[in-house]
Amino acid sequence: MSTNTTPAERLRDAGLYAPGDAVLSVRDLNVRFNSENGVVHAVRGVDFDLMPGKTLGIVGESGSGKSVTSMAIMGLLPETADISGSVRFKGKELLGLSDKAMCKHRGSDIAMVFQDPLSSLTPVYTVGNQIIEALTVHNPTMSKQAKEARAVDLLRMVGIPSPKDRLKAFPHEFSGGMRQRVMIAIAIANDPRVLIADEPTTALDVTIQAQVLEVLHTAQEETGAAVVMITHDLGVVAGMADDIMVMYAGKPVETGTVEDIYYNPRMPYTLGLLGAVPRVDTATKQSLVPIEGTPPNLALPVTGCSFAARCPMVSDACLHGEPELISVPGSETGTLDHKAACIKSGELSGNADAHRIFHAPPKPVSKFDGVARTERDKVLELKDVKKHFPLLKGALIKRRIGTVKAVDGLSFDIREGECVSIVGESGCGKTTTLLEIMEFHPDQVGEVVIGGVSNKVATDHKTKMAMRKEMQMVFQDPTGALDPRFTVYEVLAEPLENLGMPKAAIKKRIMELMQLVGLQPDHVNRFPNQFSGGQRQRIGIARALAVNPKLVVLDEPVSALDVSVQAGVINLLDKLRAELGLSYLMVAHDLSVVRHISDRVAVMYLGKIVETGNVDDVFDNPRHPYTRALLSAIPVPDPNLERTRERIILQGDLPSPLDAPKGCNFATRCPVFAALPAAKQEKCLTLEPPLTSEAEGGQDFACFFPDGELDAEMLVVHA
């Protein structure tokens, strides 16, 4: 395709020159929505061809138009959406078909898996009913027995144990990962030629994500369907996709084979995205690449390159006329042209250094870096902290039928200037641990010592206040954590007023804080909703820092943020720790972020720490099988590595804390345990492994057979 074509010509080209064997050809897809702020041009000219059996990854941040594109292909957008262009399935135009006509294709030719498995299944019907419905719609003549048999087959294919009985189960009786498997079963019920997966694993834990990606892989192999994988996570698609399309502000800005995109990005945005993601597999002690600014408002007409406002390489030419998506020089060889929408893509050839281009800040150095850990003061210490919830039954008279051991004997400490992270699947007790620390009450089981003050002695209000000053918290959801009716000034002034600081001093302090977290001081009179997500999280950090704490508790501080914004916040946290000598206690599910920011890490499983130590020790040489599985579940944004590496896929979900086994908690899912001879298994089942280290200075772990062989069934390699 040449550079200056009109949409009409491109559509004609689509009909004439689209590869004849493509199952799905999209040309010049445009979607506009009417909103209160004018017409939002959500998708602006998407072109792609999907070959049978291939996987296309569409990568972009929220608001980049990737989900809208998929919904437009499926014909699921509201009637008010204005869609133009062409979507052809095996040469047949789908755009403009009536809802009824489109129904013949939906679910049989093109199927879709959605993001949130918890809300995507109808709560009042059994999963069997919902799978069979998908079969009935497209095969009205199929017999009831045949449909049931097929549904059982499908459930077995997606790895649901005892599928026959589970047909009669309702969605609420399944975990999130299991529900996503059911969604996949529904999607592949009629052997679709195209399977669109819209962020299929974003809402899931990493171990479950690995399972579900594996199921998608199987599903693709079984059906031979072409897959469109939509995600914001560059790691998830690295191993799966053949081709990648990077979207920004509703437009593809770079397309190419997966190798082209990951190893030779030619668009500054792609380059920045790749640099913004921390890596779980390497100990990079380098800052992340921050992409400053926010995506453009798509309700306004685009005059230049949509990325120009955030691009460090911007020049005058970028602001006049939007660059076309054109082949980059010297890349015509691959199966797919490597194209980029950037007038400077030529300058980026070879090994462009994202850190240099995006002016990534140098890795900050803390005054504590040179001091040995044992010589620093303890800012927080936990000694055998326990939180057991009684499980009650009965309406009037409650009787105890069990105990949920949310936190079961936790001991660790945090020294000055270090970041300790707690990682684990949801339900492992991470958040309860934080709540126990924040609770700080003499009646708690176990001792919490904050800044030398123990919860056992801190009974009066004054000591508690002093303790609160030592420790502050940053929450996961920056939007929910800020009162929408408070201006930023009021948000930041509240903790200071509590301390009885004079008004003038408060004002001065707030200006300092705004500068400290990288916000403009003259924005203090704005309300939280006038800020972007990343800026709101900065406000949350500023609020925590207002009273000059020693320890900041970070509860999933970046999980609600987009990748490019996340990098800026992580860099900020890094900088603040070095400059202010802060200590962090962080809870996060993203192990890449944990590796990047932490000094020490504690891996939790069912309320207990199973492995803890220096982050590099634990990540480079994990000893506990659970840590090994957890780490192997993290996809790495490196296609070659991702395709060849061995993965441990854990079976099943985190067991209910009620069924916690007597010996080692992890035995039920353990890949080492599964491969042990029965004689050795006995030990795991009866004795609880203690948390000890093997070598002096090494990490502590709780496993009897740390170097045991892994069960072959739980190992997967995609060659």
Next chain:
Amino acid sequence: MLKYLLKRSGIYLIMIFLTTSAGYFLAVSSLKPAVLEQEKIPRPTPEQVAASFRGLGLDPEKNAWERYVEWLGGIVTRWDWGRSPNGAYVNAEFADRVLVSTRLFIASIILTLIIGVALGVYSAARQYKFQDRVITSYSYLVHILPAPIAYFLVQLGAISINEAVGERLFFVTGISTPGIDPGWPAFVDLVAHYAVPTFAMTIFGWAGYQIAQRQYLLDNVNADFVRTARAKGLTRNQAIRKHALRVSFIPVAQSIAFTIPAIFTGGFFAEAIFAWPGIGLWSIQSIGLQDVNVATATLAYGSVIFAIGAILADFATTLVDPRVRVQ
């Protein structure tokens, strides 16, 4: 399920006992029938009044607790709900009153429910279109119209129809014409009496259900699971009918529990205006007549109806929502 229902019934029985007892104490300490006796001509002496009340079990000289024990004993041992100051037995009148009220309301309760839910679904499927605007505006209008005025309007309408036809098609008050032949004429007479109040209560009653059902369905029309259903190959309308509707009916089913007693208590106006002397009217009148036992009995009946409604709602909810199904 049976065990669950029995357990719920047990809990409601305790609650009915408590509300009724509390109601009795309130009534016995605030209602003073002797005051009304003083207005009789010839005026009876206080001794005469006390003696006659003592005979009726309404001894004003006993304290509240003694009278409560006596009253409760009567109910428990003889199922005797006591007597009115004029000597009438509560039990004797009660059954007739209940029958009148039930007959008056039963048809309109069912009709309002069906029509309200159906119109809610219809208007939600056509959100912001002409039909939806008409139906929903009507519901809001009815909501602000006081019941007595609404019923009078319907009566006026029925009367003008009668005048236009020149024949008495509809009766705007009363239950039946005395001395009518049984069989066909009695049935026509019944319909003629029944039509006006039922019509009035129905067209002014469905608004609540319509608004609620419309709102709940709209909440679910764009739910993720409806999108999933469409992605399977169901049309939008099929997906809404099969998936959104049942989910949206869950809260409506629950609200029924609170509507049944509301209709019962609000029935005072209907019974007064259409001259059907039912239990709502009786309940209000008993307060005016300082009648402790009738006031308490009608309160107890209200509690029972409420409990039945709540159990029905539990039952309906477990029927439509598997998440609350009991093991």
